[in-house]
Amino acid sequence: MQYALPDVLTQPLVQSALREDLGRRGDITSEAVIDSKQTTQLHIVAREAGILCGIDLARLAFHNMDSQIAFSAHLKDGDTLHAGDIIASVQGNARAILSAERTALNFLTHLSGISTTTHEIQQCFAHTAARLTCTRKTIPGLRDIQKYAVRVGGGRNHRMGLDDAILIKDNHIALAGGDIALTIQRAKAYAGHLIPIEVEVDTLEQLERVLNEGVSLVLLDNMNLDQLKTAVAMCQGRAKTEASGGITPETAAAIAETGVDFLALGYVTHSARYLDIGLDYL
Structure with missing residues (x-):
């Protein structure tokens, strides 16, 4: 499968990152020690195994600095990626x-870390039918590229944001009067036929x-494995199920094996490691 984001979406992020790094005077180290007309060839190299992501942002970083x-x-x-691969x-x-x-590598190492962690x-749970989903726990300004x-x-x-779908959580129910059925009814009246409704339950x-009211998806929040298995059985043919709440690489497989359709992990965006990638003179 081919992956790419249009340059028009990523260009502002790259330009902002370059401006941040160049500061008020530009790269004074390179100006001090490198001749202004000197040319070179360098290579972006993977220093460990993983899944590559962010190549177009790296390209834009260099082209924005110098279109030549x-x-x-x-x-x-x-x-x-394998260690030693020339990217x-x-x-x-x-x-x-x-x-x-640094701007090019920051995008590459961060995004490749997310794709690798994902x-x-x-x-870990490829033997099940469950799928991993991310959350809105992203770095402000970077959500599009992290997702x-x-x-x-x-x-x-x-x-992607608050305007994609209706997700009713405990605070919504409390502030809507405390009646979960009435809250769902209000949401349905507002949504129309194109907006899905999901409800968090614990x-x-x-x-x-919630199932008696009829919704598209239920978010099973912080349930233990036995509760998840029971919930999946209750939802069979009535709603899709999504497990959520502190899921980690160590717990993901057991949760997936309960039969849930999705595992929602903020971990893959807020705690993913950076992948080691460098720019080398070979």
């Missing part, structure tokens, strides 16, 4: 390449009331 830089990608987003080659003005280096966790990285790693996106009694 030649960026040759040897791999694409979604490709499996891309960068040729052009030496100062410009070094000035864009892939690793999804593989893109989840897709590259084989996961799925939950809501007890089986709440789940029964």
